[in-house]
Amino acid sequence: MRSEPQSGHRLRPIDLARRHGLSTQAVRNYEEAGILPAAARTPSGHRVYTPLHAAALRAFVALVPGHGHATATAIMRAVDQGAVDDALRLVDESHVLLRDDRRTLEAVERALRGLERQGGPEADTGSGPAGRFIGRLAAELGVRPATLRAWERAGVVRPARDARTGYRVYDEADARDARLAHQLRRGGYLLEQIAPLIARVREAGGTEPLAAALLDWRTRVSARARAMLSGSAELEAYLRARG
Template identity: 75%
Template sequence: MGRNLQSDDRLRPVDLARGHGLSTQAVRNYEEAGVLPAAARTPHGYRTYTPLHATALRAFLALVPGHGHRTAASVMRAVNEGAADEAFRLIDESHARLLDDRRTLQAVEAALRGLGSTTAYAPGPGPRPAGRFIGPLARELGVRPATLRKWERAGLLNPRRDPRTGYRVYGEADARDARLAHQLRRGGHPLEQIAPLIAQVRAAGGTEPLEAALRDWHGRLSARGRAMLTGAAELEAYLRERG
């Protein structure tokens, strides 16, 4: 950095905290965590910050909405330790996760479009078509059998039982519900939101109940993408100021 600080360059913790609605303790915590570069000390031991610290704080707070607190903190620590390539790698991984989430959303939408060609069923006393056991379905989805049992307890799945063995048997409609549940879980939706959606899809034989959830999902992904752009701009400003 190599700057000769004048007295008016010095900032107190409260000066950094005020503009961002933070406590002075939060500012000190960020410094101790490596999110901010180390502060100079007065002869009496008080921290003194500089405009560079203010830029670092802006960069960190701008990174959080798009990348999350943990990744944003790791990015700032890497920059402050002179490991810019590591910071860029972390950002690349975060962008890759966003892309994966977008692909997951596309997969959910494709699965829902496929429901139009799937005959809706109404649970009742009549026979269900033959299906598969819990192990093969779990392997198809890439989850553990315990996960499918958890989804069943939450009301997402309703497999029949083989009358001779008592094993769960998943028909095509059950497998469809499991695929939807899996995709929606990957999209960040909690079980308590997924269960009524799937119940409504079963009852109505359509996908309209999921349309609002998908619009919200689209909106959250777009917001993350824009937040990443804002974070990138603030991080670039910090990198330039560090020199």
């Protein structure tokens, strides 16, 4: 239960600050940034806040975890300027970004499951310790050699070169990256989206250590989604308070 003064009651900067563990200077900074409505002043020049300012601060603090400080600031400024549609558009755009992040996560998870169905990312292909040349790997994946060269230019695969012939040589890690990229491409992802994900697999040392990273990623996506729900509830409360 909130124990805030009723409408029309005056609040000091310290009253707002204490509720959120902020400094009074932070509250003043938020007002100057347009996050809070402009406060009235006493004859002596002291700021006078009201429950409306408290509602604005609650909305902003609730929006930050889901939308980030910059977007939350832009949302509150738009509301303060009477541009509610612009504020709602910013909320919508954050939801789109979160949706895309979730879809990317799910695509990586599906791609990893696809590798497992193929016998695992380190499955024996009979290519020997020296690896395979581009034609062999292209045939395994059902793509053209030109496709693998395009993936290399995008940083998706990084084959070594045979010292004698100069031909590309793909070891098992390269083949794993290529299989994962192939799964993601089939899911409609662009090379510029795939390359950073493949880099994470390389940094993790393979797909197995990536499982923990994917779990953390999913946890963060879910936490952000719930934070957006909380932020939307407080924003709606603030919009109602403004009338």
